Amino acid sequence: MDFYNFRVPLLILAAFGRCALSSPLLSAKANGVIGKNVTFKTTIPSTTDFLTITWNKGQDNIITHIPSKNTQNIDEKYASRISYNATTCEIQLRSLTKEDGGEYILSLVNSEAHTLTGQIHLEVLEPITDVMITSNIPEPVEFDSTVILTCSAKGSFTYKWFNGSEPLVLDGTHMRLNPTGNQLIITEVRRTDLRRPIFCIAENLLESGKSAPFNLTVSYGPENIVTMQTPTVPFLKKGSNLTLTCSANSDPPAQFKWMFNGAERSQTPNITITNLEEENNGNYSCVANNVKTNRNVVSPVALVTVLEALSGTNISSSTSLLIAGNSTVNLTCSAKAGNADTVEWLKDSKPLTPGDRVTLSADKKSLTIAQVVKGDMGEYKCQLKNKVNQDEARYKMVINYGPENVKVQGKNAVKFEEGIQMSCSADSVPPSMYSWKLNDTVMNYSRSIYVIEKAKAGDSGMYTCEALNPITGMAIKATHKLAVTEVGAVDEGLSGGAIAGIVIAVIVAVIIIGCIIKCRRKSSTDIASPY
Ligand SMILES: *[C@@H]1O[C@H](CO)[C@@H](O)[C@H](O)[C@H]1NC(C)=O
Ligand SMILES: *[C@@H]1O[C@H](CO)[C@@H](O)[C@H](O)[C@H]1NC(C)=O
Ligand SMILES: *[C@@H]1O[C@H](CO)[C@@H](O)[C@H](O)[C@H]1NC(C)=O
Ligand SMILES: *[C@@H]1O[C@H](CO)[C@@H](O)[C@H](O)[C@H]1NC(C)=O
Ligand SMILES: *[C@@H]1O[C@H](CO)[C@@H](O)[C@H](O)[C@H]1NC(C)=O
Ligand SMILES: *[C@@H]1O[C@H](CO)[C@@H](O)[C@H](O)[C@H]1NC(C)=O
Ligand SMILES: *[C@@H]1O[C@H](CO)[C@@H](O)[C@H](O)[C@H]1NC(C)=O
Ligand SMILES: *[C@@H]1O[C@H](CO)[C@@H](O)[C@H](O)[C@H]1NC(C)=O
Ligand SMILES: *[C@@H]1O[C@H](CO)[C@@H](O)[C@H](O)[C@H]1NC(C)=O
Ligand SMILES: *[C@@H]1O[C@H](CO)[C@@H](O)[C@H](O)[C@H]1NC(C)=O
Ligand SMILES: *[C@@H]1O[C@H](CO)[C@@H](O)[C@H](O)[C@H]1NC(C)=O
Ligand SMILES: *[C@@H]1O[C@H](CO)[C@@H](O)[C@H](O)[C@H]1NC(C)=O
Numbered sequence: 001m002d003f004y005n006f007r008v009p010l011l012i013l014a015a016f017g018r019c020a021l022s023s024p025l026l027s028a029k030a031n032g033v034i035g036k037n038v039t040f041k042t043t044i045p046s047t048t049d050f051l052t053i054t055w056n057k058g059q060d061n062i063i064t065h066i067p068s069k070n071t072q073n074i075d076e077k078y079a080s081r082i083s084y085n086a087t088t089c090e091i092q093l094r095s096l097t098k099e100d101g102g103e104y105i106l107s108l109v110n111s112e113a114h115t116l117t118g119q120i121h122l123e124v125l126e127p128i129t130d131v132m133i134t135s136n137i138p139e140p141v142e143f144d145s146t147v148i149l150t151c152s153a154k155g156s157f158t159y160k161w162f163n164g165s166e167p168l169v170l171d172g173t174h175m176r177l178n179p180t181g182n183q184l185i186i187t188e189v190r191r192t193d194l195r196r197p198i199f200c201i202a203e204n205l206l207e208s209g210k211s212a213p214f215n216l217t218v219s220y221g222p223e224n225i226v227t228m229q230t231p232t233v234p235f236l237k238k239g240s241n242l243t244l245t246c247s248a249n250s251d252p253p254a255q256f257k258w259m260f261n262g263a264e265r266s267q268t269p270n271i272t273i274t275n276l277e278e279e280n281n282g283n284y285s286c287v288a289n290n291v292k293t294n295r296n297v298v299s300p301v302a303l304v305t306v307l308e309a310l311s312g313t314n315i316s317s318s319t320s321l322l323i324a325g326n327s328t329v330n331l332t333c334s335a336k337a338g339n340a341d342t343v344e345w346l347k348d349s350k351p352l353t354p355g356d357r358v359t360l361s362a363d364k365k366s367l368t369i370a371q372v373v374k375g376d377m378g379e380y381k382c383q384l385k386n387k388v389n390q391d392e393a394r395y396k397m398v399i400n401y402g403p404e405n406v407k408v409q410g411k412n413a414v415k416f417e418e419g420i421q422m423s424c425s426a427d428s429v430p431p432s433m434y435s436w437k438l439n440d441t442v443m444n445y446s447r448s449i450y451v452i453e454k455a456k457a458g459d460s461g462m463y464t465c466e467a468l469n470p471i472t473g474m475a476i477k478a479t480h481k482l483a484v485t486e487v488g489a490v491d492e493g494l495s496g497g498a499i500a501g502i503v504i505a506v507i508v509a510v511i512i513i514g515c516i517i518k519c520r521r522k523s524s525t526d527i528a529s530p531y
Contacts, residue, residue, distance in 0.1 A: 024089075024106055025118035031205050032096040032124050039092040040104060040120050046087060049110055053089050056105045065089065096124050128155035131202045131209035135216055140189045141293045142220035147193075149184040151200030153209055160203065164196035191220040191251065219292035221250030227286050227299045235387040236276050238308040245270045246286035246299060254288035276306045307388045312336025315382055315395035323472055324374050324401035331367040333382035335391060340365075340384035348378045374401045374429070402428030403467040408480035414455040415486055422450040422480055424465030432467035455484045 024042050032038035040055075047053055053065040063084055064073040072084055081094040089108070093100060101124040108116040131153040140147045151159050159181040161168040168184070170176055175186050175193075184200075186193055197213030225248040236242055246269045248254045256269035261282040265271065273280055286299040318330035333343060343364040345352040354360050357370045369376055377399045383392045403426035410422035425448065426432045436443040436450055439461045443450075452459050460483050468475040 023118040024108060024116050025120050028120055030120055030122045032093070032100065032122055033127050033204075033206050034096055034098060034124055035127060036096055036206070037092055037094045038096060038100075038122060039090055040106070040122075042088050042090050042106065042118070044089050044108070047089050047108075050108045051111055052107075052109045054107045055089075055091055056107070057102055058105075062104075063091065093122075098124050100124050125204050125206060126155035128153055128157055128202050128204065128207055128209035130154045131200065131211040133198060133200050133211045133214035135214075138216075139292055140194075140216060140218045142191050142218050143188050144293070145189050145218070147186045147189045147216065147218075149186070149198060149200075149214065151182045151184075151202060151211060153202035153211075155202065155204070155209070157202035157204045157208070160201040162199040162201065168198070189218050191218045194218060217251065219251055219290060221293065222248035222254040222288035222290050222295065222297045224249045225286065225288050225297045225299045227302060229302055229304075233388075234303070235305050235307050237388045238276055238278070238306050240276055241272060241274045242276055242280070242304065243270065243272045244284055244286070244302065246288065248288040248297060250288065250290045250293075252290065252292055254290050257287045257289070259285045259287060278306050280304060281306050305387075307386060308338040309389045310335045310338035310340060310384050310386055310391040313382070313384050313391040313393040315380065315393045317395065317397075321471070322372050322376075322397070322399050324372055324399050327372050327399075328368065328370045329372055329397070331369075331380060331382075331395060331397075333365050333367075333384065333393060335384050338384075338386060338389075338391075341386045342384070344383040344385075346381040346383070349381070352380075372399050374399045377429075398429065400429050400469070400471040402426060402469050402472065403432045403474060403476045404428070406432075406465065406467045406476040406478040408463065408465045408478050410450075410480060410482075412481055413483045413485055414452070414459075416456070416484055417454045420452045420455060420482070422463060422465075422482070424448050424450070424467065424478065426467035426476065428467065428469050430469065430471055432469050435466045435468070437464040437466075438462070457484050460484045 024044050026041035026043060030038055030040060047065065047067045050067060055062040062075050062078050065086065072086065074082060083092040089106065101122055104120050104122060106118045134150050134152065136148040137145055161184055174188065177184055194216040197215045199213060200211045202209050225246065228245045230243040244258060246256050257264055258266045258271050281304060283301045283303055285301045287296055289296045313333065313335045316332050319327060322329055345367055359368050377397055380395045380397055381392055383390060406426040408422050408424045411420060414420040424434050434446060434448045436445045450463065463480045463482060464477055466475055466477045
């Protein structure tokens with residue numbers, strides 16, 4: 001440090017003597033911490049102009065320095081823990097104790113016997129240790145609890161609070177500090193309030209101490225209780241299985257109970273009921289409880305209805321033998337198990353339309369067809385439905401009728417020794433039995449097609465086919481005329497003698513024709529000879 005730079009202001013200071021502004025000390029106050037060091041700074045660039053320099057604490061002398069003799073007289077009480085700078089006359093006190101606090105006076109006397117004095121007040125602060133946060137309650141409950149966090153520390157300080165790494169934001173109502181600032185008061189604590197660690201910092205002018213991170217679990221819930229049913233349908237098949245699950249938001253996790261018609265059924269969050277019976281019908285609800293918050297929530301009620309599924313559906317008929325125009329039939333549809341809510345009838349896959357002859361009973365389970373006609377024939381289906389399933393049964397209805405439209409088809413004429421077929425047909429259920437007559441003679445023939453392999457004259461005549469329905473007992477006839485023609489007609493009329501006569505006549509004719517040809521050849525040769 002350059003001496004001349006300081007010399008001028010010092011001379012001015014010296015000239016003004018004891019002036020308020022002339023303190024040789026940099027500040028009037030100093031802080032120290034027990035066990036630490038403190039230095040009293042001066043504005044003195046050099047002590048060479050001074051005769052004596054003394055530091056006193058109150059009345060007690062600490063050090064007397066005579067620059068001209070280069071002697072420093074240090075009180076033995078301080079000897080071990082003081083450093084003195086002979087140039088600036090600054091002192092450093094080490095290993096401060098509480099008792100070091102007080103007024104320190106620096107006096108400098110110059111050659112003109114002017115005295116320059118400065119006074120500094122040392123405050124010795126307690127060191128900051130054991131900074132920590134404690135809570136008034138170990139297990140706060142959301143909304144119910146007022147949590148008071150207390151920041152404590154050893155030493156002298158003021159407090160600062162941090163939420164995570166950010167300074168705590170206070171709203172004055174939900175969260176506020178006590179007047180001394182060492183208590184954080186959180187009323188109606190929320191679950192998230194104390195999740196990020198809270199820190200408190202205790203500090204004074206010289207140092208600060210930070211607490212360990214503090215977090216606290218705030219119990220909450222249960223809330224948002226949710227139940228689920230599998231399967232989700234409101235009506236369940238008897239014998240099937242049902243699972244009910246329950247969950248809720250809660251810390252600590254909720255304890256669950258399932259209630260059945262108001263009575264406790266199970267102490268688990270999930271229940272499975274196998275092989276459902278009607279006795280399982282009723283109201284199920286779940287109760288969630290948090291042992292810390294001591295709160296309960298009850299789920300909405302799930303109404304379970306068990307129904308027997310429809311099975312073994314059958315159609316029974318009052319009569320198995322139905323004759324067109326004469327029979328009345330009653331079809332009854334019933335299920336072996338389960339009760340039907342609806343009954344539907346179909347004929348040949350189309351909805352059945354009741355009418356004059358076709359009527360349904362009030363419960364629709366019986367179908368009555370009066371005076372059946374052949375159009376009633378077909379496949380009948382009844383469909384039963386209830387809330388859990390559907391079932392159906394089929395019935396093939398046969399109407400016996402006929403014969404109708406009996407007719408014989410075939411040619412009316414056939415040549416001698418040719419073949420012919422005549423076919424007799426009839427509309428009939430069951431198929432008709434056929435019998436044949438030629439003129440009035442019963443033929444031993446029972447097939448629908450009458451076959452003649454080689455027609456002879458005796459096959460001519462009036463054929464009658466009779467169709468007989470063995471069930472209805474009805475018989476209808478149809479006729480067909482057949483004639484066997486030409487050669488056969490002559491042949492049939494000739495006797496043995498006539499045949500012989502014809503043969504002889506033919507032979508004679510052949511001989512005569514042969515002679516005529518011979519004679520003609522001879523005469524033609526005679527005419528040619530004159531040349
Ligand atoms: C106090 O001063 C001594 C000597 O100058 C030094 O060794 C020590 O580290 C200082 N202590 C503090 C807390 O500054
Ligand atoms: C005294 O203080 C001056 C200025 O701060 C410094 O340069 C010097 O080294 C100090 N002397 C001793 C012995 O500490
Ligand atoms: C800390 O911060 C979290 C997230 O911003 C907030 O939810 C919580 O309430 C705060 N806690 C305090 C004590 O300020
Ligand atoms: C504080 O938080 C840590 C980490 O997030 C966790 O392990 C600890 O259990 C929490 N302590 C309390 C009291 O909630
Ligand atoms: C119902 O549960 C039982 C036992 O877990 C199982 O044996 C059965 O197959 C299940 N029945 C149905 C219809 O899923
Ligand atoms: C189920 O609840 C309904 C309506 O909540 C009620 O009418 C019915 O009586 C309850 N059934 C039983 C068995 O408790
Ligand atoms: C209850 O059922 C739910 C959903 O199937 C499942 O996530 C949960 O783990 C089950 N709880 C228990 C205790 O079995
Ligand atoms: C259904 O009814 C018919 C009579 O209509 C009966 O012959 C048959 O055995 C029944 N089938 C069943 C499965 O009951
Ligand atoms: C019709 O029914 C009546 C009385 O049941 C019976 O006498 C008659 O023979 C029946 N006719 C036919 C074609 O079956
Ligand atoms: C049809 O049969 C059912 C059952 O056998 C019976 O209850 C019903 O009265 C009958 N209906 C008629 C019209 O015969
Ligand atoms: C009818 O013909 C069959 C063979 O086709 C014969 O067995 C039966 O005896 C004949 N009946 C009469 C009455 O001729
Ligand atoms: C059947 O009657 C017709 C006419 O009466 C007759 O021409 C024919 O020869 C008769 N046929 C037989 C086999 O009696």
